Amino acid sequence: MTTNDHDPSRADPSAAMAESPSSALFGLPEWERRTLEKLVFAALEEQRARRRWGIFFKLAGLLYITIILLSVMDHWSASRGVGQGSGGKKHTAIIQVQGVIDATSDASAQKINAALRRAFADENTAGIVLRINSPGGSPVQAGIIHDEMKRLRQKYPKKPLYAVVEDLCASGGYYVAAGAERIYVNRASLVGSIGVLMNGFGFTGAMEKLGIERRLLTAGENKGFLDPFSPMKPEQKAHIETLLQELHQQFIAVVREGRGERLKETPETFSGLVWSGETSIRMGLADELGTVDSVARDVLKTEKLVDFSVKENFAERFSRLLGQQAGASFGQGVADAVTSGGLR
Numbered sequence: 560m561t562t563n564d565h566d567p568s569r570a571d572p573s574a575a576m577a578e579s580p581s582s583a584l585f586g587l588p589e590w591e592r593r594t595l596e597k598l599v600f601a602a603l604e605e606q607r608a609r610r611r612w613g614i615f616f617k618l619a620g621l622l623y624i625t626i627i628l629l630s631v632m633d634h635w636s637a638s639r640g641v642g643q644g645s646g647g648k649k650h651t652a653i654i655q656v657q658g659v660i661d662a663t664s665d666a667s668a669q670k671i672n673a674a675l676r677r678a679f680a681d682e683n684t685a686g687i688v689l690r691i692n693s694p695g696g697s698p699v700q701a702g703i704i705h706d707e708m709k710r711l712r713q714k715y716p717k718k719p720l721y722a723v724v725e726d727l728c729a730s731g732g733y734y735v736a737a738g739a740e741r742i743y744v745n746r747a748s749l750v751g752s753i754g755v756l757m758n759g760f761g762f763t764g765a766m767e768k769l770g771i772e773r774r775l776l777t778a779g780e781n782k783g784f785l786d787p788f789s790p791m792k793p794e795q796k797a798h799i800e801t802l803l804q805e806l807h808q809q810f811i812a813v814v815r816e817g818r819g820e821r822l823k824e825t826p827e828t829f830s831g832l833v834w835s836g837e838t839s840i841r842m843g844l845a846d847e848l849g850t851v852d853s854v855a856r857d858v859l860k861t862e863k864l865v866d867f868s869v870k871e872n873f874a875e876r877f878s879r880l881l882g883q884q885a886g887a888s889f890g891q892g893v894a895d896a897v898t899s900g901g902l903r
């Protein structure tokens with residue numbers, strides 16, 4: 560008893576833990592040992608949490624600074640003007656018309672026309688080349704680009720505007736190309752599709768077989784004439800055909816004006832067919848074989864190329880990707896909830 564009363568580990572548990580924590584804990588009563596363990600683990604967890612939040616805020620701060628710097632650099636480059644990067648030397652201005660011509664794409668009228676205006680206004684631009692690889696798209700967007708090309712050609716008559724077709728120049732893509740002074744193609748390029756279409760589906764027969772009733776309420780007897788679940792009346796079909804013919808004639812007029820006497824019309828020219836680049840030259844839809852490099856070197860005599868295309872800056876790309884990721888995460892969350900029975 561005397562020895563135990565003077566045992567340091569019993570008189571001062573903290574001193575015993577300092578010497579041997581494990582032996583001290585095992586020497587304590589159960590409730591004290593568990594209390595100390597909880598305190599130790601809580602302290603460790605708090606340290607881990609502080610460390611994690613510290614890393615998170617450091618990374619977030621670094622990402623924020625990176626975004627700001629890249630956005631400033633993009634804005635600075637845009638404000639300088641791409642053409643000024645030529646160092647005061649003559650250059651061939653390149654503008655990309657890639658993909659579907661649409662108000663929300665890189666081939667929108669807003670972006671293409673902004674690039675055209677900047678390229679023509681640059682005093683070092685010897686000539687402008689539209690590099691086209693497009694299946695077409697919106698006739699309105701293509702028409703706005705075509706009209707701006709005509710305006711700028713009249714305003715800057717000494718700066719030629721050419722179109723160079725790569726893989727595909729169809730429909731609205733050719734509508735744009737027709738506004739250039741000359742069209743250059745590859746032998747295997749696909750050119751043409753001078754026509755207009757409107758497509759959709761009709762499900763009225765399937766609905767009848769399934770016993771489904773369509774309830775469509777409109778103000779205006781023809782308001783829902785494009786509804787795929789309602790039958791199309793003959794007079795409505797005739798109206799659509801008239802509308803398509805009107806748009807087609809507008810397209811034909813643009814091609815005839817742009818190509819002039821070079822165009823060798825046949826009954827198939829405006830039928831919506833496409834032809835190889837080699838055949839398109841014989842038909843007068845294109846002028847010669849050529850590439851961006853050969854046109855710059857042999858026609859414009861200015862091999863230096865400067866891309867004036869308007870592209871998304873880093874902040875726009877980041878915002879778009881972030882929005883897509885957020886949408887995908889939300890959709891996946893909803894799908895998981897439905898799968899697990901959370902939504903019924």
